[in-house]
Amino acid sequence: MESLRDKVTIITGGGAGFGRVTALLFAKYGAKLVLGDFNIAGAEAVAEECKKAGLSIDDVLTVEANITKEDDRKKIVDECISKFGRLDILINNAGIGRFAPLTQTPPDMYDAVMDLNVKAQLYMTQLAVPHLKATKGNIVNLASIVSEEAMPLSGVYGMSKAAVAMFTKTLALEMAEFGVRVNEVRPGTVNTNFYDAFFGGDTEKLQLLMTAEHPKHPLGRLATPEEVANAIAFLASDMASYTTGNAIYVDGGRHCVGAGFAAMPKTK
Template identity: 85%
Template sequence: MESLKDKVTIITGGGGGFGRVTALLFAKYGAKLVLADLNIAGAEAVAEECKKAGLSNDDVLAVEANITKEDDRKKIIDECISKFGRLDVLINNAGIGRFASLVNTPPDMYDDIMDLNVKAQLYITQLAVPHLKATKGNIVNLASIVSEEAMTVCAVYGISKAALSMFTKTLALEMAEFGVRVNEVRPGVVHTNFYDASLGGDPKKLQMLMAAENAKHPLGRLAKPEEVANAIAFLASDMASYTTGNAIYVDGGRHCVGAGFATRQKPQS
């Protein structure tokens, strides 16, 4: 991943979860980072961790921003260009998940999920595209296995991630002539603060969910956040120089099997 050295990289949602571990991995490879997050304290804390991982004060910038707001999206891009003079990689990581079936989804939940997971991704990308054309950079979107695997408990979240996956493929076609690659990562269930927030901080519910999800992944465990970050780094690097419009699953094989996988008897060895 040496090609990530000095690459100016924006990570939305850079103050925690996948954003944090991705930032630390990119810092290890010497990238220059813009960590955008509504939680500025979290983003600043991650920035300090990145400095301990080898970056200088001049290599990392924390930006307080709510990417559902037009002015904040513009602020992220403007501050990036002002500090570093260019943009090489945009990682659309920020997202929200809420649990409800379609018939029980209230309008405000739908609006919150779609505004952040789809609309905000589109419009910050529009602002980034002119700068990415100049550097022949690339975009990595954080999608999910629910882009194609229907789950009643997170119906609108699944719809938003399916929309993001079509966004990835369509933008890849639009940007190909400019040498700008667009790809996505589709994690399975990974224990991050995303689930802590989605379940209202209820430790019992979280423990039950994680135990149940272990059995649904053929490798028999949940992914580590660092494994998702590895896939993001690969797609952002020159090692994926001929890869665009693609999705990498980091789900222990879950997308390969049917809904009844967890209840099937294992074959005798």
């Protein structure tokens, strides 16, 4: 991962969740970071952690921004270029989940999910692309296993992540002639606060539901956020220099599971 050293990296949603652990990992590898988040206190806290991980005060920039707003998207890119003079990596991490049956999904919920998970990524990327062409940089998008696996209550969220999957492939084709790679990571169920609305922070109940009662993850456990960050770092690094339009699953084999998996006898 030495190729990440000094690479100027924008992480949207850099103040929490996957954004935080990805920032810490990139800090370990010596990247220069731009953490965009509407929760500026969270972004600044992550920046302090990155400094403890080895970055100098001049290596981390925090930007208060709600990327569903055009001016805020522009502010992230403009401040990045003003400080560092270039952009090497864009990590489209920011996103939300809202859950309801499709037949009961209100328009404001649909708009909130699509605006952040799809529209904001598209237009954030448009602003970044001229700078990425100049550096022959790359983009990593955060999608999800539900981009292809239908789940009750997750219809709109799954639709948004399916859009990200098509966005990744199409953009990869369009950017190939410029040497700009575009890839995505598809996590399965990860042990984060994303599921608090369902389980109230009870990680034991979440673990049981997703591995024991409904064994969708053949490796028998949930992923950690750090394992998702590892996949992001790989795709952003020169180790993936001939990889574009691709998706890495960080789901313990969940995407391989068929309807009969739960009933299969386990080998000893």
